[in-house]
Amino acid sequence: MHKTITLATICTLALSFVLMPDARSEETVIAEGEKFRTLDKKGWNITPQDESWASHTYGGMWSSQGGLLGAPADSVDSVAVHAVTIPAAGKYRVWSRYQAPPYFNFMHRVEVRQSGKLLYSEVYGKKETRRQWSFGVESTQLWWPWGVDHDAAEAPPDKTVTLSAGPAELRLITVKMPEPAGDPMIDLIALTTDLTPNATGPPGTLFTTHAMAAGNLFMRYKNTTNGPAKLTLSRPLGHYQPLNYAAASTTIPAADVPAGEWSEWTNIAPFCMLVHDDGLGVSLPNASSYTVQVARDAAGNDLVGHMQIRGAATVAIPIDITWNRDAKVITAREHTDKLVQLATTWRTANGGHKPKELLYFGAADPAKLRDALGFNTALPEQYQHNPIDGFFAHAITKEEIQAVADQLGDRKKNLRVLSFADESTIAYEKAAALTRFAKKVFGPQVETGINYTPHFPIPQYYGEQATWIDIFKKGPDAMTMFWSEDFIFSVPQLPQTISWTYAVAQCAVKYNHQKIHMYILPHAPGQVPAFLRRNMVLSIGAGARYMNMFCVAPAHVFSENYVSWRYPDTFRVIHESIYDSAEAEPYQINGTRRPGRVAIVRSHATEANESKLVVNPQTEPFMKQCANAAGETVYNRQILCRTDQQLLYTSLRHAQYMVDIITEDDIVDGYLKGYDVVYFAGEWIDSRAVSRLADWVQAGGILYATAGAGHLDENGNRSAAMLTLLGLQDIATKKDVHILRTFLEMPLVRPIDTITLDGESEHIDAIAMRQELTPDRAQVIGKWADGAAAVTAHSHGEGKAITVGTLAGTSYIKSGLRRIPFARGGNKELYNPTDFSPAVAKLAWLGVAQSDIQRHAVCSNGLVEALLMDSDQGTLVTLVNWDNEKQPELTVNVRVAARPKSVRTVQGQKTIRGWSYKDGVLSFTTSLEWADYILIDQS
Numbered sequence: 001m002h003k004t005i006t007l008a009t010i011c012t013l014a015l016s017f018v019l020m021p022d023a024r025s026e027e028t029v030i031a032e033g034e035k036f037r038t039l040d041k042k043g044w045n046i047t048p049q050d051e052s053w054a055s056h057t058y059g060g061m062w063s064s065q066g067g068l069l070g071a072p073a074d075s076v077d078s079v080a081v082h083a084v085t086i087p088a089a090g091k092y093r094v095w096s097r098y099q100a101p102p103y104f105n106f107m108h109r110v111e112v113r114q115s116g117k118l119l120y121s122e123v124y125g126k127k128e129t130r131r132q133w134s135f136g137v138e139s140t141q142l143w144w145p146w147g148v149d150h151d152a153a154e155a156p157p158d159k160t161v162t163l164s165a166g167p168a169e170l171r172l173i174t175v176k177m178p179e180p181a182g183d184p185m186i187d188l189i190a191l192t193t194d195l196t197p198n199a200t201g202p203p204g205t206l207f208t209t210h211a212m213a214a215g216n217l218f219m220r221y222k223n224t225t226n227g228p229a230k231l232t233l234s235r236p237l238g239h240y241q242p243l244n245y246a247a248a249s250t251t252i253p254a255a256d257v258p259a260g261e262w263s264e265w266t267n268i269a270p271f272c273m274l275v276h277d278d279g280l281g282v283s284l285p286n287a288s289s290y291t292v293q294v295a296r297d298a299a300g301n302d303l304v305g306h307m308q309i310r311g312a313a314t315v316a317i318p319i320d321i322t323w324n325r326d327a328k329v330i331t332a333r334e335h336t337d338k339l340v341q342l343a344t345t346w347r348t349a350n351g352g353h354k355p356k357e358l359l360y361f362g363a364a365d366p367a368k369l370r371d372a373l374g375f376n377t378a379l380p381e382q383y384q385h386n387p388i389d390g391f392f393a394h395a396i397t398k399e400e401i402q403a404v405a406d407q408l409g410d411r412k413k414n415l416r417v418l419s420f421a422d423e424s425t426i427a428y429e430k431a432a433a434l435t436r437f438a439k440k441v442f443g444p445q446v447e448t449g450i451n452y453t454p455h456f457p458i459p460q461y462y463g464e465q466a467t468w469i470d471i472f473k474k475g476p477d478a479m480t481m482f483w484s485e486d487f488i489f490s491v492p493q494l495p496q497t498i499s500w501t502y503a504v505a506q507c508a509v510k511y512n513h514q515k516i517h518m519y520i521l522p523h524a525p526g527q528v529p530a531f532l533r534r535n536m537v538l539s540i541g542a543g544a545r546y547m548n549m550f551c552v553a554p555a556h557v558f559s560e561n562y563v564s565w566r567y568p569d570t571f572r573v574i575h576e577s578i579y580d581s582a583e584a585e586p587y588q589i590n591g592t593r594r595p596g597r598v599a600i601v602r603s604h605a606t607e608a609n610e611s612k613l614v615v616n617p618q619t620e621p622f623m624k625q626c627a628n629a630a631g632e633t634v635y636n637r638q639i640l641c642r643t644d645q646q647l648l649y650t651s652l653r654h655a656q657y658m659v660d661i662i663t664e665d666d667i668v669d670g671y672l673k674g675y676d677v678v679y680f681a682g683e684w685i686d687s688r689a690v691s692r693l694a695d696w697v698q699a700g701g702i703l704y705a706t707a708g709a710g711h712l713d714e715n716g717n718r719s720a721a722m723l724t725l726l727g728l729q730d731i732a733t734k735k736d737v738h739i740l741r742t743f744l745e746m747p748l749v750r751p752i753d754t755i756t757l758d759g760e761s762e763h764i765d766a767i768a769m770r771q772e773l774t775p776d777r778a779q780v781i782g783k784w785a786d787g788a789a790a791v792t793a794h795s796h797g798e799g800k801a802i803t804v805g806t807l808a809g810t811s812y813i814k815s816g817l818r819r820i821p822f823a824r825g826g827n828k829e830l831y832n833p834t835d836f837s838p839a840v841a842k843l844a845w846l847g848v849a850q851s852d853i854q855r856h857a858v859c860s861n862g863l864v865e866a867l868l869m870d871s872d873q874g875t876l877v878t879l880v881n882w883d884n885e886k887q888p889e890l891t892v893n894v895r896v897a898a899r900p901k902s903v904r905t906v907q908g909q910k911t912i913r914g915w916s917y918k919d920g921v922l923s924f925t926t927s928l929e930w931a932d933y934i935l936i937d938q939s
Helices: 007-012 208-214 332-343 367-373 398-414 428-442 465-474 497-509 529-541 568-589 604-610 627-631 640-654 664-668 687-698 720-726 808-814 838-844
Strands: 002-006 027-032 045-048 067-070 079-086 090-099 108-114 117-124 131-133 151-154 161-163 166-174 185-192 218-221 229-235 248-257 278-283 289-295 303-310 313-317 359-364 390-393 415-422 447-451 481-486 515-520 546-553 598-602 659-663 677-681 702-706 728-735 753-757 764-766 769-775 779-784 789-796 799-804 857-859 864-871 874-881 887-895 902-905 916-918 921-928 931-937
Touching (some): 027 090, 027 208, 079 185, 090 108, 166 185, 332 367, 332 568, 359 367, 390 398, 398 415, 415 428, 447 515, 515 529, 529 546, 529 874, 529 931, 546 568, 568 874, 604 664, 640 677, 640 838, 659 664, 664 687, 677 687, 687 799, 702 720, 702 808, 720 728, 764 838, 857 864, 864 887, 874 887, 902 921, 921 931
Parallel strands (some): 359 546, 390 415, 415 447, 481 515, 515 546, 598 659, 677 702
Antiparallel strands (some): 027 185, 067 185, 079 166, 090 151, 090 185, 108 166, 131 151, 218 289, 229 248, 229 278, 278 313, 728 769, 769 789, 789 799, 857 887, 874 931, 902 931
């Protein structure tokens, strides 16, 4: 379906709060992608937003009315058509609004036909084409440090089509694309007589305001008052970021409706913001009860909502209501009641008793829904909840803290969490002063902290040592919680990065035993239930005490972080995961995390130097493809070494080793004695740590050096001591790329060279860094294609030092990546990399292969991560499945001190039978969906 609109029409149709271009009498015709008619089965299909490249509650990804026309990348000559009416004769510019993740072609042909003649035919979606993007940027492709902005609008600047008033036909045709090619996803086609760049609407909206104004969704009501009346509609808060989350209100219809009569049908689509589900407040003054109906057509024949409303209510409008035949309009209260009823059918572990000390924060209302989901904070007394459950964000001065205390009055003793700020930092001394003051006015129970953003600077989820670790090491009195957030589903990182994040948190709190507070964000669309389940369960196994869902429900009261009513499985996962954690709680609260015998050094010397190593956007292979990157002066810094630390961590978890994060300061302070193998990834190393490493290797430790191998000291000078430890005379380094993000650039990067290990025939693709090693006393065990030394081993006393002259972790992960665009949120191409090269795995695992480490837990599928916590109750085994398939029969071997009394699966809600115990190893078999707790009872 299409509609013709003018700019004046947009303003008239309840969008006057938007700053529109000058209201000239330009004409715009909108043709929604999901309303094209396909003529064949060769490619084009109607595609819901969740199956597209961009499905989210926020950011630069907004599909008008929740649907697109999509096709496989290899489709050729598939045709879809859309009949339109041209309102006035003239020259029209033809725009395509489509999804365009970086570095890929999304080509498609747009044709305009009239009176049987082909008048316009152009190919859109070439990756080198300049276009407009969601945040008001014009560029070819878009380089953005956060990750991606999917929405683009393109029109050839020098092409128009001359049309007569009357019928015309639009055609979308799939075309053969050069590699790399991605599935084209077309949101809409716009024809406009406005030939200027301003035709797209307010900055960043890319015709979405035009599409809103062109929509059709009709409402009527029966006036049950004693006199003439109008229905009031309100949008308390919009979710659409480009329009600053604009709220608005209006009344319908234009004239009062006589008492006892039905109103005429009024088109409310222009008032709605159908780039997301919308929540409209409805009220009829002086009416105790009244009926509201919603239909897709002006005659009311295609009815999609019939609601009996008492007083004021919120009507939930699904984003896809205008075209999805299964979509219906009901009230938020009805959605709540349905979920509360559904919750009675969901798994409810621990006999229906909620956790007591594992606290779940976040907005989820009304109270009966919050209770049904399992939350144990911020509830009225009639519901199960922790009595000390208050949460306040944010107060950053003593005056603000005192004001909060005054406002709470007697309830201030119930405050559990006080946030100083969000996505910020704070000096130790200031934090300590604020914490002391907070404990004075609220009581000793209050916990303090700042949510550290993991998104900036890049690499994401790395953080800065000064704020992520050192402030917690300095003393227990500054902030009492480590606090960060799980937005991994929205950035181009491995899903398993959440495990690395908790390893860093454990590194930070190991000195003074602060608690861990984590935002685990359920926002849907975006986060899918399987990954939400993994992250919620892993959080408990990794030692988090406080979990924060941020904003859950009702969707209409939040800006852009919420769970849509359309995702009952997300609500189910929240409920089941909270109650499951109640059974794990006795093991976790007083438990001790089982440490690893393998450590990765989070090098501050590398962090400090790499973050200052400026990259030239004009020559950097991927940045230079993006016109907007030319002016980047903040994030054009190398990230190779820090990223490799993260990916080495993941590779070693796949080898079933528990891995700790340590710092160079830890090495100086004597922490090496707890480890058998240490991995170092970085070009720079703190010179203080080298002698300690040498002594540790001399005593039998295994050092694995890669990603630069620490050949430079903290000042950028040649590290002679490190070279001696590695048994090398020198290292010559070459890099052909400096910024690689795992799901963006990494799938497309070409190997810099290949490595062959001694005795192996398979060549290993080495990524980004080629270091030619000049041996002194080291033995060459791997060579570059030209025969130069690439991998060496050097015996030093009782131990050994391995040097790998490339990015070992990056090369490992790269071997398992798919050459596809990054899909931000939703279900399309959502995956964990699983098919890794055995040869590159051997390279990454060379260090642990040198040591006879008794692994604490070994799963029959290496992609299942096991975390262990020991307590007087027994051992909590947290299993997280990072495979893409469920595991019907997973065998797990766990080292425990004594024969257990019983072994229980919490998700299965049953005792595991048939387990065995021999030589300190418990062996059992269980089914595993995405994550589960196994309780080994030894009480």
